[in-house]
Amino acid sequence: MxxxxxxxxxxxxxxxxxxxxxxxxxxxxxxxxxxxxxxxxxxxxxxxxxxxxxxxxxxxxxxxxxxxxxxxxxxxxxxxxxxxxxxxxxxxxxxxxxxxxxxxxxxxxxxxxxxxxxxxxxxxxxxxxxxxxxxxxxxxxxxxxxxxxxxxxxxxxxxxxxxxxxxxxxxxxxxxxxxxxxxxxxxxxxxxxxxxxxxxxxxxxxxxxxxxxxxxxxGDFTAPDVPTQPAFEGSRRQMRGRVVSTLREYDELPLDGLGPRVRVDYAPDGEYGREWLRGLLEDLADDGLVEVDSADGTVVVRLRR
DNA sequence: ATCCCGACCA
DNA sequence: TGGTCGGGAT
CATH class of the missing domain: 1.10.340.30 (Hypothetical protein; domain 2)
Structure with missing residues (x-):
């Protein structure tokens, strides 16, 4: 028991x-x-x-x-x-x-x-x-x-x-x-x-x-532990938020148009480049929040309707 | 930095 | 059972 x-x-x-x-x-x-x-x-x-x-x-x-x-x-x-x-x-x-x-x-x-x-x-x-x-x-x-x-x-x-x-x-x-x-x-x-x-x-x-x-x-007012969240600044969550708010403003954007608006240090082939951004967008697409279209060679991103 | 009437998915 | 998910107010 x-x-x-x-x-x-x-x-x-x-x-x-x-x-x-x-x-x-x-x-x-x-x-x-x-x-x-x-x-x-x-x-x-x-x-x-x-x-x-x-x-x-x-x-x-x-x-x-x-x-x-x-x-x-x-x-x-x-x-x-x-x-x-x-x-x-x-x-x-x-x-x-x-x-x-x-x-x-x-x-x-x-x-x-x-x-x-x-x-x-x-x-x-x-x-x-x-x-x-x-x-x-x-x-x-x-x-x-x-x-x-x-x-x-x-x-x-x-x-x-x-x-x-x-x-x-x-x-x-x-x-x-x-x-x-x-x-x-x-x-x-x-x-x-x-x-x-x-x-x-x-x-x-x-x-x-x-x-x-x-x-x-x-006099003991101890409380159950609440798991503390990791810092928001610089987090993946912050970047996801920027993707969504940017796409609201621009309706649709190519990868390299979106990138710099998500991270100022975005560089297509850098650590935070296309590959990183694609990963972020893949999760957002899985969550049903964005659509990624690969039409005739160029990749275009927009919010899902 | 920490808090804020959780839920989903692996 | 743990990792993930935004952002403003204090």
């Missing part, structure tokens, strides 16, 4: 109502917290995956203004969706591609009706365990417990749950009040995002769990 997991408080009633009351009293207002439209929720969740919420608000409004329904998004050109993503600095163009593809799935495989269960939602491209439960919760109030980095940090500190995904999942499920996934998942993530950040603000934010919190009692 596995190791013993620490017990949550015996009576979960007061723990649950304390958090829900705290949330309803003092949570931040975000526009997606005022809708139950699964399409609008999905857009907000995908945008929020690795981007600060404050930067998502304008993008979310603009996106829904341009593509108000899942049908409208499915009918859009992928290049336009990726273009919007870049314009609003949302990062990770793959997420725009996934969202566009998921919209197509909803229209063709589900007849335009959004799936409502976490299991069915996970079939959508780009929708993993977190996003599936988030949409099921916030749109249909019918999700399981979400486990993201915020929730892990909260459980680790408050209830001494070991840094282990299975343990986090079990503890999160046990805490979730039956039939209240909408407010609960919002609340526990809000707690992690506002009061129980890397540097905690227990008293400042009036954390509702102080009387039960292991970390608050011991």
């Amino acid at each position: 596995g190791e013993e997991t620490p017990a949550l408080p015996a009576d979960l009633g007061p723990v649950r109502s304390a958090l829900i009351e705290w949330y309803e009293r003092s949570h931040r207002e975000y526009p997606w917290r005022r809708t139950e439209d699964p399409y609008e929720i999905l857009v907000s969740e995908v945008m929020s995956q690795q981007t600060q919420l404050g930067r998502v608000v304008d993008a979310w409004r603009g996106f829904l203004e341009r593509w108000p329904t899942v049908e409208a998004l499915a009918a859009a050109d992928r290049a336009d969706v990726v273009g919007f993503w870049s314009d609003h600095s949302l990062g990770y163009n793959n997420r725009a591609k996934y969202l566009h593809e998921a919209a197509g799935q909803v229209c063709t495989e589900h007849d335009g009706e959004f799936p409502e269960t976490p299991e069915d939602l996970e079939e959508l491209m780009g929708v993993g365990p977190y996003t599936a439960n988030a949409v099921a919760s916030f749109a249909f109030n019918d999700g399981n417990a979400v486990v993201d980095t915020n929730v892990k940090r909260v459980l680790y500190r408050a209830f001494d749950v070991p840094d282990d995904d299975t343990a986090f999942g079990r503890a999160a499920e046990e805490l979730l009040p039956d039939g209240r996934s909408r407010v609960w998942n919002n609340a526990i993530m809000e707690l992690g995002g506002v009061a129980c950040e890397k540097t905690p603000g227990c008293d400042r934010e009036g954390c509702p769990w102080r009387e039960w919190c292991h970390a608050y009692q011991t």
